[in-house]
Amino acid sequence: MPPLRLHAQVNPASMQAGAFNAALWDRLRAETVGEGLAASHSTDPAGFDAALAEAEALFLVGPAPLHDLPRRAPRLRWISYSSAGVEWLLKAGLPASVTLTNASGTHIPKAAEYSLAAVLMLNNFIPALVTAQREHRWAPRSGGTVAGKTVLILGMGALGGAAAEALAAQGMVVLGNSQSGRPHPAVAEMSQGDGFRAQLPRADFLIIALPLTPATNGLVGREALDLLPPHAGVVNIGRGEILDADALAAKLRDGTLGGAVLDALPTEPLPADSPLWDTPNLIITPHCGLYDPGAYAERCLRAFFANVARFRAGEALHQVVGLDRGY
Numbered sequence: 001m002p003p004l005r006l007h008a009q010v011n012p013a014s015m016q017a018g019a020f021n022a023a024l025w026d027r028l029r030a031e032t033v034g035e036g037l038a039a040s041h042s043t044d045p046a047g048f049d050a051a052l053a054e055a056e057a058l059f060l061v062g063p064a065p066l067h068d069l070p071r072r073a074p075r076l077r078w079i080s081y082s083s084a085g086v087e088w089l090l091k092a093g094l095p096a097s098v099t100l101t102n103a104s105g106t107h108i109p110k111a112a113e114y115s116l117a118a119v120l121m122l123n124n125f126i127p128a129l130v131t132a133q134r135e136h137r138w139a140p141r142s143g144g145t146v147a148g149k150t151v152l153i154l155g156m157g158a159l160g161g162a163a164a165e166a167l168a169a170q171g172m173v174v175l176g177n178s179q180s181g182r183p184h185p186a187v188a189e190m191s192q193g194d195g196f197r198a199q200l201p202r203a204d205f206l207i208i209a210l211p212l213t214p215a216t217n218g219l220v221g222r223e224a225l226d227l228l229p230p231h232a233g234v235v236n237i238g239r240g241e242i243l244d245a246d247a248l249a250a251k252l253r254d255g256t257l258g259g260a261v262l263d264a265l266p267t268e269p270l271p272a273d274s275p276l277w278d279t280p281n282l283i284i285t286p287h288c289g290l291y292d293p294g295a296y297a298e299r300c301l302r303a304f305f306a307n308v309a310r311f312r313a314g315e316a317l318h319q320v321v322g323l324d325r326g327y
Contacts, residue, residue, distance in 0.1 A: 003038040004312055005075070007051035010043045011062025015288065016082060017043070019297035020061045028298065032305035036312065052076070057311065059304055066092045078311060080304050082297075084158070085239065086321050087212055100321040101307060105158040106300045107290040111209075111237060114289040115163035116170070118261040119146060119205050122233030127259035127281040147171030152203035154196055154220070155210035156184055157327070159237055159290070163207055175199045179215075200227035205235065208264075211327035212239035222247035231258045237290060240266040249279040257281075263289035 010020050022041040029039055040051050048064060052073040058064075061082040066089075069076060080101045081089060089100060121127065125141040132139040151167050153160045156178040164174045164186040174187050177199065181192030191199055200206070206228060210216045221244040225234075234257065236243050245266045251257035259281040268287055270276060276284065307317050321327060 003036050004056055004308070005054045006037055006039045006057045006059070006308065007048075007055045008039070008041040008059040009048045009051070009061070009064050010041070011060075011064060012043050014062030015291065016061050016297065019293055020082060020301070024297060024301065028301045028305055032302060033308050033312075037308070057308070059301075063088055066094070069098070070095055078317070080307065080319075082300050084327075085211065086327070087239075090321075090323065090326060094323075099317060100323065101304075101317055101319040102321050102327075103300045103303070104319050104327075106296060106303060108158055108162045109295070110290045110292045111159040112162040112166035114263065115159075115207055115209075115235065115237060116166045118235040118237075118263075118283075118289075119151060119167060119172075119207075119233070121261060121283060122205060122235070122259045123149070125259070127233075127261065127283045130283065131280040145171075148173070149204040150175060150202050151205040151207060152177065152196065152199050153187075153207045153209055155208065155238060156182070156187070156190075157209070157211070160207070160209035161186070163209060163237070175203065197224060197227060200224060201229065203228060203232055205233045208234070208236040208238045208242055210238040210242050212241055213326035216242050218242070218244060220244065222250075225251055225257065228257065230256050233258045234260040234262075236260075236262045236264045238264055240264040240268065245276060249276060249282070252279050252281045259283075261285070263287055 008025050010017050025041050042048055054075060055073055056075050057078040059080045076098055078099045082103050084102050084104045084107060086102050094100060123143045123146050125143055128141060147170060150173045152175040153164055154177050156176045161184060164176060164184060168174050168186040175189050176184055176187035177191045177196035179193060181190055183190055208220060219242050225247055234248060248260055252260060261283045263285045264287060310317055
């Protein structure tokens with residue numbers, strides 16, 4: 001059997017570039033799949049172009065030029081991306097013969113910790129206290145424990161499920177929402193589709209953990225935010241376009257929302273002149289909250305090479321992106 005031709009292309013501008021280095025790539029390839037691969041690794045456009053001519057599978061870290069793939073990569077059958085979000089790939093016009101997989105699930109440990117940290121910050125008024133500190137105001141506020149309080153999680157995939165388990169372990173009442181409405185062991189009450197709007201008035205905290213699709217773009221707008229209690233806090237670990245950030249900022253300024261922690265912003269990087277920087281009671285983490293620099297790359301590559309073994313055996317791949325649903 002001829003060797004599977006596999007190429008890893010790492011965009012040097014990616015935050016993950018340093019972690020996905022050639023040494024780790026070669027070590028994990030040798031440990032997991034051994035022989036039978038013709039594998040290469042590059043960080044420059046010339047190396048990518050040269051590899052495309054023979055590549056049957058690509059592993060991408062950060063964006064890469066994917067124009068005219070049928071001509072440039074006639075043997076290509078599979079692209080794997082090192083992140084969960086694949087919006088740019090869905091817009092790249094991939095040939096129908098190419099399977100797309102992502103890194104769904106790789107963020108689970110950090111998603112659990114970040115979601116817990118964000119809810120604890122909101123519960124202890126940290127965004128408000130940081131705002132007061134910035135304004136040189138002494139404004140003491142204290143919150144109780146989160147036990148018994150209610151959190152609503154939009155999106156019960158890998159990220160939402162991790163958040164649900166972490167928060168339920170603190171004694172919180174977890175409400176969930178997904179397109180399927182499938183039960184989850186950490187969720188006390190599950191809704192489906194637009195049913196989350198009936199749950200919003202009971203939520204002390206709202207966590208957005210949805211992928212970006214045409215159905216979720218702009219889903220949490222002013223109308224939805226107005227259904228939350230005035231003391232509620234909002235966390236976004238999904239995609240920035242899902243939440244109307246201008247409506248959120250307006251409610252934070254007029255005091256009709258308790259606070260927010262955003263790891264996903266409508267434009268990234270957030271422009272220096274964005275009013276979000278100076279919005280009161282808002283903590284911004286620049287889309288880095290779920291990334292674990294010490295473990296993410298290895299977890300991601302081990303999952304990828306497990307898929308390589310399936311690919312060579314003609315078995316169904318894991319982490320396949322449904323092009324019709326967008327995740």
